[in-house]
Amino acid sequence: MLAYHRVGAPRFDPWRIALTEGEFDGQLAALAHVGRFVRVSDELDRTSVARLADRSRRFGITFDDGYSDNLHQALPILERHGAPATIFVASGYLDQPSFWWDRLAADVLGSSDSDVQTSAAVDEIIGGQPESSSARSAVLARAWDHMSVLEHEEIEPLLTRLEERIGRFPLDREERPLSSRELLELAEHPLISIGVHTSHHRRLVELPEADQQSEMAGCLDDLNGRIGASDRLLAYPYGSQNAQTALVAKRSGFRFGFSVEPGWISVFDKPLRLPRFDPRSEQQINTVLTVA
Numbered sequence: 001m002l003a004y005h006r007v008g009a010p011r012f013d014p015w016r017i018a019l020t021e022g023e024f025d026g027q028l029a030a031l032a033h034v035g036r037f038v039r040v041s042d043e044l045d046r047t048s049v050a051r052l053a054d055r056s057r058r059f060g061i062t063f064d065d066g067y068s069d070n071l072h073q074a075l076p077i078l079e080r081h082g083a084p085a086t087i088f089v090a091s092g093y094l095d096q097p098s099f100w101w102d103r104l105a106a107d108v109l110g111s112s113d114s115d116v117q118t119s120a121a122v123d124e125i126i127g128g129q130p131e132s133s134s135a136r137s138a139v140l141a142r143a144w145d146h147m148s149v150l151e152h153e154e155i156e157p158l159l160t161r162l163e164e165r166i167g168r169f170p171l172d173r174e175e176r177p178l179s180s181r182e183l184l185e186l187a188e189h190p191l192i193s194i195g196v197h198t199s200h201h202r203r204l205v206e207l208p209e210a211d212q213q214s215e216m217a218g219c220l221d222d223l224n225g226r227i228g229a230s231d232r233l234l235a236y237p238y239g240s241q242n243a244q245t246a247l248v249a250k251r252s253g254f255r256f257g258f259s260v261e262p263g264w265i266s267v268f269d270k271p272l273r274l275p276r277f278d279p280r281s282e283q284q285i286n287t288v289l290t291v292a
């Protein structure tokens with residue numbers, strides 16, 4: 001299983017989650033050369049005996065977050081290779097102008113203020129230590145760490161306050177979450193399945209159980225309401241999960257859950273703690289492409 005996010009060339013990509021269209025096309029061609037693509041839920045629904053007996057190399061493509069480029073850039077390439085994909089959508093971001101982490105990254109990395117000014121503004125807003133590094137990447141990492149456990153309603157005013165201090169750096173128009181209409185278009189496509197990536201993309205392991213449950217079940221209900229019954233697959237935001245999170249996922253009605261721990265999926269894995277490879281890691285993609 002491979003965990004993609006974005007296909008395109010965003011101006012800022014501090015988490016290195018984007019592949020260009022050429023890179024994505026090249027990876028799919030290389031994968032098709034050594035194995036075949038499967039629909040994630042079809043593969044996991046096969047019996048253990050059938051999965052063990054099948055010695056072919058099989059690849060499942062997934063996308064996390066629900067970027068609009070999944071429809072406009074990735075889908076034509078998936079079609080060219082006949083590759084099915086599951087897109088894990090953070091439903092609270094549908095129709096929003098941006099994901100908060102992209103807005104934060106553009107503001108911090110794009111600000112024309114000095115590093116020291118930018119750092120001071122960020123630390124004042126997040127309550128960081130003033131003696132911390134003022135390198136932009138370190139400042140961004142501090143702010144990201146602080147915000148990724150917050151509620152959506154708490155992040156917005158922080159970003160607005162930050163932008164009053166260091167200015168707002170505009171994102172490109174295509175750097176945005178899916179719209180409701182685009183989600184429907186994807187959901188109706190024969191190659192695409194839609195999965196759950198929680199409502200607001202918070203780091204689950206640091207949240208109380210009730211909040212974990214509402215993040216997972218809220219997104220499932222929302223997506224079911226929009227596109228009909230889903231496969232009840234879940235990708236944990238940031239891959240953040242542990243045994244307790246998996247238990248909450250099970251109670252919330254999920255059948256399979258995916259982390260970003262690298263590894264092949266075997267029939268012996270716990271269904272709600274399945275690994276996925278990161279195709280942006282050269283080492284991991286080489287592992288995937290090397291025929292055993």
Ligand SMILES: [Zn+2]
Nearest residue numbers: 064065237238
């Ligand atoms: Zn995500």
